[in-house]
Amino acid sequence: MSLLHEPADPAVPRSPLDRAFRPRSVAILGASDDPTRISGRALHYLLRAGFSGGIFPVNNKRDTVQGITAYRNLADVPGTPDVALIALPSRLLAAALRECVAKGVAAAVIYAAGFAETGESGAGLQDELVEIARAGGLRLFGPNCLGLMNSASGFVGTFSSAFDAGTPKGGGVAIASQSGAYGGHLAYLCRERGLDVGYWVSTGNESDVDVATCIDWLARQDEVTVIMAYLEGATDGDRLRAALATARAHRKPVVITKVGKSAAGAVAAASHTASLAGADGVYDAVFAEFGAYRARTTQELVDIAYACDRGVFPRGRRLGIVTVSGGFGVELCDAAERYGLDVAGLPEAARARLRELNPMGSDDNPCDTTANWLNDPSLITKTFQIMYGGGDYDSVIGSFTILPDSPTFGAGIRDAIRAGTEGYLDRPTALCMQARPDVVRAYEEAGFLVFGDSDRAAHALAALARIAESFAASPHEALDPGTPTEANLSGLSEADAQEVLAEVGVPFLPSRLVHDRESADAAAREFAVALAAKIVSPDLAHKTDVGGVELDVTDAAAAFDSITTRVAAARPDARIDGVLLTPMAPSGVELIVGTSTDAVFGPVTMVGLGGVAAELHRDVVLRVGAVTVEAAREMVLGLRSAALLTGHRGAPAADLDALARLISTVSRFAVANRDRVASVELNPVLACPDRTLALDALIITHSQKGTTWISD
Structure with missing residues (x-):
């Protein structure tokens, strides 16, 4: 052989x-x-x-x-x-x-x-x-x-009990797992699901070869259709990102379970394989950037890999639904909404055809055929043809309950659906049904994805759509972060941080650092508008907590006295550089933009809705490394609250290009200065219709003690 x-x-x-x-x-x-x-x-x-x-x-x-x-x-x-x-x-x-x-x-x-x-x-x-x-x-x-396996050649270099029952026949599924036991469990579940595993590898402590290395190699193999991965942590973030980029370039779906999100889980992961776990949200960002699908449960991992193994992906998120009972249609509509699928209605011409075909059934999406098909199975064939041909849906789910298991109707239903989808094999058709294993296999061999539950079917099709979107997207080019700043970055006050960041292109309002009542009064006469007054100290990251901020100031001298008095009482140990006076900002949407250095992936950039709002709602988007302007715009539009920036309820839209440029500039600064800068925080950043402004700035170096916003 x-x-x-x-x-x-x-x-x-x-x-x-x-x-x-x-x-x-x-x-x-x-x-x-x-x-x-x-x-x-x-x-x-x-x-x-x-x-x-x-x-x-x-x-x-x-x-x-x-x-x-x-x-x-x-x-x-x-x-x-x-x-x-x-x-x-x-x-x-x-x-x-x-x-x-x-x-x-x-x-x-x-x-x-x-x-x-x-x-x-x-x-x-x-x-x-x-x-x-x-x-x-x-x-x-x-x-x-536990070793590795290549079923095509009969190489089973493992002692895992997952292969006691026999070696897989050889297929397109590849499994790479840090945990040998979990990898063996996946191999067993794949066999139960009818998935043929071609490659299997356990990486254990990853002293050399890690999951990322295996993903990179597997993605380059023509016979691999989907890569299933189990990850407890990574020690080389660049290698993992490069591996996922390789998989996307070769159109190989990666479905991955990353554990260790909870504090207890992170400790267990470290003791099990001595891996270093970066912040969980950063892993989410990395997976999203490269289109790897993160499964939250083992069942989900197997479901999505099962759907990917066919190699048929939807062109979009429009979903057609065909049922033999209206209740299942409602259930599927709810599941579709949960996972971002569009149960769009049928055009009138297609609805008319359905009414003519089956007057007792429904004439829209979802389409309930009722029991009329029992007398004429061709109703099923023609209904699928109308849904695909007339509705132009990207995928269709058919819900047939236990009917496929019927010795009377099962084979006829299968053949009728097959005839109705014959011209649309470039799109996935999923069936919700319960039947004996041999019946399920027969339906799968006819070309259908089979699920026993509506939610799982909708979830799988949504995952396919997301992976297809990633394949279709153009990867962002690598961005040169530029040269490191020559400024001394240790112990910077807000005024110092603003000066450093302004030099690299971050826009701020004009400001004056004042040291006494007289200079405060002189600055106020120069600005001749209402001012914001903020204490400046390298020891005070959160000024409002110590009474160090006043807004709409018209008497700058009095504000200087009151702020310095309150801060001295609250923090007598703090070094005070003065008070920063800035014109009151125009109206806009408050955001937070910042960076932090992750132990695995290095500098990570964040954008979120407002300081306090971000902490309450965790509406943030992360991206690793130097971020292009285009990628920064995608980050902004990825916020759940993005509508606030695009003209919500008639409000003027923010200048997204200016906001994206600011995000990109901050990310490049962090990457260029990664050896010195631990984190940068601009909070708030004001997104206005005609510009974007940073209103506050904080730079923390690696030598300084401080907390960052990236945490589990």
């Missing part, structure tokens, strides 16, 4: 990951004669699956293992194995890796636990293994992982 998907030209070089996922030969260090033991299971699986390459068990106490020749050490193995499965205790691993390096093995899989996930001493042992592998050009999976 030949390996599938190999380069036609054997002279074409294969990367270490190519050799790991598609090995031509496998060595098993510590292979056991007992197929039930961890050290014997992979060999048992390989033999049972009929692995098409060479299998070389290494056992210094036996001449044969599970019926095939064993070798005393790796050096005695003929040729150079592509991958080594290492089923040895931790004390023997360093020597084993040195043997792999000496032999020229491309990749090693370490099953053993007891490394970085256990604490500092284990981390030291893991670092030693990484150093050996890196120096020798050896790629590592694990430690504390």
Whole structure:
């Protein structure tokens, strides 16, 4: 048997990951004669699956293992194995890796636990293994992982019980999971759902190969239709973003579960695989940026992967609904609204055709056929043809309850729906139904997505629509953040922060820093308008909390006295630089724009509705890295409250271009100065019809103690 998907030209070089996922030969260090033991299971699986390459068990106490020749050490193995499965205790691993390096093995899989996930001493042992592998050009999976599988070639390099019942037949589904147990659980659920898993990998502690590395490799394989991923955290944000960008470029859907959102969950994730978890909202932003679909439950993860595996995506969000009972139509309408699908009405011409076809049924979307089809199954065929042809829907859900399971009607319903959708196979048709597994399989083989619940069906179609939108969108170009500022950024007051940010293009109102009553009075005469007065101190990030702000000031000298008196009483330890006087701002929508440095992804930019409003409603949008003006505009329009900026109830629309330029400028400043700047906050930013203005500024450096707005 030949390996599938190999380069036609054997002279074409294969990367270490190519050799790991598609090995031509496998060595098993510590292979056991007992197929039930961890050290014997992979060999048992390989033999049972009929692995098409060479299998070389290494056992210094036996001449044969599970019926095939064993070798005393790796050096005695003929040729150079592509991958080594290492089923040895931790004390023997360093020597084993040195043997792999000496032999020229491309990749090693370490099953053993007891490394970085256990604490500092284990981390030291893991670092030693990484150093050996890196120096020798050896790629590592694990430690504390369950290995990997390529079902097409029969390579089952794992001891996971998920494959006790047999090796998958080979299909387009790929699974990459930090947790081997969770990955095995997914493989089991895929088999139950009729999904054929082609590639499966567990990355464990990710001392070298991580989930991102696997996503990048899997996305480049023609045979992969969808990538399912389980992530507890990432240590290299740039690598994860690059992998997701690769998947989108190759039109490979990524459906991912990222755990560790709760405080308890984050601690559990760290102890399990020693991964560093960035703020959960940043992961959401990264997934959204590249079109990866984040599943919140395991069932959702499998549902969406199941829908993606067909490779048929809707052109938009218009949904047609066909039912045999009006109640199910109402339920589906509610689900569609929850997930952002448009249950648009039918044009009058199509409604007239439905009335003529079935006078007792409904003539709009959703369309209830009633029981008339029992006498004439062609009603189902023609109804689907009218919904697709007359309504031009991007997808259709048909709700048929338990009728498909009927020995009397089941096959006829299937054939009638198939005939009605024959000309629209470029769009997904989902069916809500309950039936025996063999009946469900027959409907799936006819080309339909089958769900037992209305909500799950609508959710899956909405996910397909969102993924299709991501595929269709043009990726934003990489943006040069510019050069770092030469200004001293430590201990900046608001006035200092405004000066630094104004130099890079952030627009502020004119202001004057005053130090006494006389200079305050002189500044007020110069402005000759009502003023905002704010205390200026590097020790006071929140001025209103200490009485440090007055608005609509007409007597600047009196305001200077009252503000400095209140602040001195509230915070006698605070350093006072003076009072900042600024003309009162024009009317507009108050926003918050800021950046913070995430431990995994680096500088992250945020835009949200107002300071207090953002905290109450969490209506914020995040984006990693330097943000283009176009991407910044998308961030603004992604706010739930975006209507306030686009002319809500007749109010003038804000200048979105000016707002987007401000967001982009702040993001570029943060990235250019990432080694010094921990966070930037402009709060509020005023979005006006003719301009955008920042009214307050705060810059915190890494050396300063402070909290950021990105948190779980």
